[in-house]
Amino acid sequence: MTSFDVQQVREQFPILRQQIHGHPLVYLDSAATAHKPECVLQAMLDFYRTDNANVHRSAHTLAGRATQKFEQARQRVADFLHAPFCDEIIWTRGTTEAINLVAQSWGRQTLQAGDEVLVSAMEHHANLVTWQQIAKQTGAQLRIIPLLTNGDLDIQAYQAMLSPNTKMVALVHVSNVLGTVNPVAEVVRLAKQIGALTLIDGAQAVAHAPVDVQALGCDFYAFSGHKVYGPTGIGVLYGRREILAQLPPWQFGGEMIKQVSYTDSEFNLPPLRFEAGTPAIAEALGLSAALDFVSQQQSAGAETYQQQLLQHLIAGLQHIKGVSIVGQPAQRQGVVSIVLAQAHHHDVCQLLDAQGIAVRSGHHCAMPLLNSLGLAGTLRISLGVYNNKTEIDVFLQALHQALELLDD
Numbered sequence: 001m002t003s004f005d006v007q008q009v010r011e012q013f014p015i016l017r018q019q020i021h022g023h024p025l026v027y028l029d030s031a032a033t034a035h036k037p038e039c040v041l042q043a044m045l046d047f048y049r050t051d052n053a054n055v056h057r058s059a060h061t062l063a064g065r066a067t068q069k070f071e072q073a074r075q076r077v078a079d080f081l082h083a084p085f086c087d088e089i090i091w092t093r094g095t096t097e098a099i100n101l102v103a104q105s106w107g108r109q110t111l112q113a114g115d116e117v118l119v120s121a122m123e124h125h126a127n128l129v130t131w132q133q134i135a136k137q138t139g140a141q142l143r144i145i146p147l148l149t150n151g152d153l154d155i156q157a158y159q160a161m162l163s164p165n166t167k168m169v170a171l172v173h174v175s176n177v178l179g180t181v182n183p184v185a186e187v188v189r190l191a192k193q194i195g196a197l198t199l200i201d202g203a204q205a206v207a208h209a210p211v212d213v214q215a216l217g218c219d220f221y222a223f224s225g226h227k228v229y230g231p232t233g234i235g236v237l238y239g240r241r242e243i244l245a246q247l248p249p250w251q252f253g254g255e256m257i258k259q260v261s262y263t264d265s266e267f268n269l270p271p272l273r274f275e276a277g278t279p280a281i282a283e284a285l286g287l288s289a290a291l292d293f294v295s296q297q298q299s300a301g302a303e304t305y306q307q308q309l310l311q312h313l314i315a316g317l318q319h320i321k322g323v324s325i326v327g328q329p330a331q332r333q334g335v336v337s338i339v340l341a342q343a344h345h346h347d348v349c350q351l352l353d354a355q356g357i358a359v360r361s362g363h364h365c366a367m368p369l370l371n372s373l374g375l376a377g378t379l380r381i382s383l384g385v386y387n388n389k390t391e392i393d394v395f396l397q398a399l400h401q402a403l404e405l406l407d408d
Helices: 006-010 038-051 061-081 095-110 125-138 155-161 184-193 281-299 302-317 345-353 367-372 389-407
Strands: 089-092 116-120 141-145 166-172 197-201 220-224 235-239 257-260 265-267 323-325 335-340 360-362 378-382
Touching: 038 061, 038 281, 061 089, 061 235, 061 281, 089 095, 095 125, 095 166, 095 197, 095 220, 095 235, 116 125, 125 141, 125 166, 125 197, 141 155, 155 184, 166 184, 184 197, 281 302, 302 323, 302 335, 302 389, 335 345, 345 360, 345 378, 345 389
Parallel strands: 116 141, 116 166, 166 197, 197 220
Antiparallel strands: 089 235, 220 235, 257 265, 323 335, 335 378, 360 378
């Protein structure tokens, strides 16, 4: 293992100090939501204790302080994603809302019969159902990019599917089921050749490796705060400035207007045009603190450490009889899904919980993917920066014992 100081990291997460059913908590479900370090909790508490006010709407001191910190958080996100301008950062409730924003604003305005939207076979429902429904509403066609047998994107099939009719390619950066890291820069490059826009679902990527939207070249990039050690209820949509300027609002109300009469309204410039109503102010400040935390851990070697931990997990799973790993992608981050020959994933999940171990069972909001693999569900193990080798070993032993118990 690398010299990364995971114990120092763990001390920053109060939730990890508890026991579940008399056992130390072993949390292996960070792909569903990551825990929050003390700095995130403190940032939100400090706001409510000292600066609580609405933003952009008053000249008094508290409102000024709240607005300044809120916009500093927006700049922090821009820096984290290496976005050129902070007005390319739109606050949302999460990845799902960010994708819906693009589909409703850009999609309704642009798509028509004969147009095509491409998504991959490994998409989360947020990036599948959204485009599926907008295609039905506009007469466009949704096309599915197939996977190779190892769980990687079939890049040759993707290239063959591209045509002048392709208007949007919406792709997950890292699969929440397979852990596959997609070749986003190559996907974007090929899409640009035929004039298609690209949207990348980064929900599972940002916690594990640095993201540079300029290097990727994408038009939109979305992620959720709670999966990157930040609060729930806050997310981000990055969009290229020149594209956002052309898009209509998709929600209406306060904040997103310049002038209003009884008969018409003039809308604000981006990003405020897309942020109707009172935003999640404390959550934005919490997310900013989370991104500071993630950047610090990345500088300390977290990416290498997490990859080593992932390989230790995979090696252990390969030695347990009756366990099969779903997918063998060329590059994997943070997630391993398994199927069990002689046991149901829900039963094993409950037995593990009885020993204080949290994993996830089910279809992981990717029903079509699992159906295509002939699976009703999997047991998913997902890692965070706070996990350590001892926890992996505890999980592997408990899994082995659970399978023996259910096989009797």
